[in-house]
Amino acid sequence: MSIKKLSTFLCLFAFFFGVSQNNSVFEQATEHYNKGEYSKAIENYEQILKNGEHSAEVYFNLGNCHYKLNAIGPSIYYYEKALLLKPNDGEILNNLGYAQNMRLDAVEEMPKTEIAQLYGNFVNILSFDQWAYLAVLLVILFVLAYLAYFFLRFASKKRIAFIASIVFLSGGALSVLLAYLQYQDFKNDNPAIIFSKEVKINAEPNNNSEVVFMLHEGTKVNVLDQLNDWKKIRLADGQTGWLPKNNLKLLKDF
Structure with a gap:
């Protein structure tokens, strides 16, 4: 067996062994x-998680254990x-709601304009990678429709193929734009959860400030900035402040 084939075999063996081991550990946990x-x-x-498997099921079950x-x-x-990996999952949302009811802080979100709500609802129909996949599919359909227009003989069919190619091309361009917009929203959103029983939020990144x-x-915040061991956070209601970074845990630290 060549070195290249041996390396491939070892990689495949390690992968399947890791999957088998994680399944065994998952069953023990259950x-x-x-x-x-x-x-x-x-x-x-x-x-x-230490073995490198990050799934909504593992995070969901960890949430259940800690809730108990x-x-x-x-x-x-x-x-x-878990919700980051499986957005809009009903069971996760349900259990999250029960846990949130046990928080001490009741933070109301800032009201959004109708236009902002419509924009959010439309952009969030799919994730940014799903918008990208849709864009690729529509571009492929555009190419096929254009080829059909080029090779078809009858004028009526050529007209239909031409219109279809324009629709597919426009849809592909829109999907690329929506993928970009949602990716920017994803990058700008840096959520975290407060882990301390109680923490003071200061006006400035030092203990002597107001x-x-x-x-x-359990309160969810969005991290805006960091200075040394302090993080600037914003609540859903718009309030901002600074706290020592060891009082929270980032959600996107996969």
Whole structure:
């Protein structure tokens, strides 16, 4: 066997061995969960994450385990991570709602204009990678329609093929634009969950500055900036402030 073939074989073996091992650990975690041994189940799920597998199912089950242990911050954190991988999943949203009801902070989102709501609803129909895939599909259809226009003999069929090619090309261009816009929104959004039971939010990144408000475990924030060991955060209602970075955990740290 050549070195190249041996290397490929070893890579495939390592991959399938890793998948098999993670499945075994997942089954062990399920057994612990069913027995009410939530801490042991958490250890198993965290082992799967250390092995490099990040799935909505693992994060969702970690959220359930922490919820059973009344650890509100971690439960919301893992439900939110699961939701990033499986947006709009009904079961995740349902359990997240239960966990959020146990938070101390009630943060109301800033009202959006009708145009902003329409824009958000339309852009978020698909994720940015799904918009990109749709763009590729529409470009392929455009090429096929254009070829049909070129080779068809009858004027009526050529007209239909031409109109279809224009529609597909326009749809592809729109899909590229929407993919770009949503990707920019994704990059600008840097969510995190407060893990401390209670933390002071300062006006400036130092302990001597004015305390503008307090936050508690499980509250979701958006990280805007960082200076040394401090992070600037914004709430859904528009309030901003600084807190030591060890009081929160970023959600997109896959």
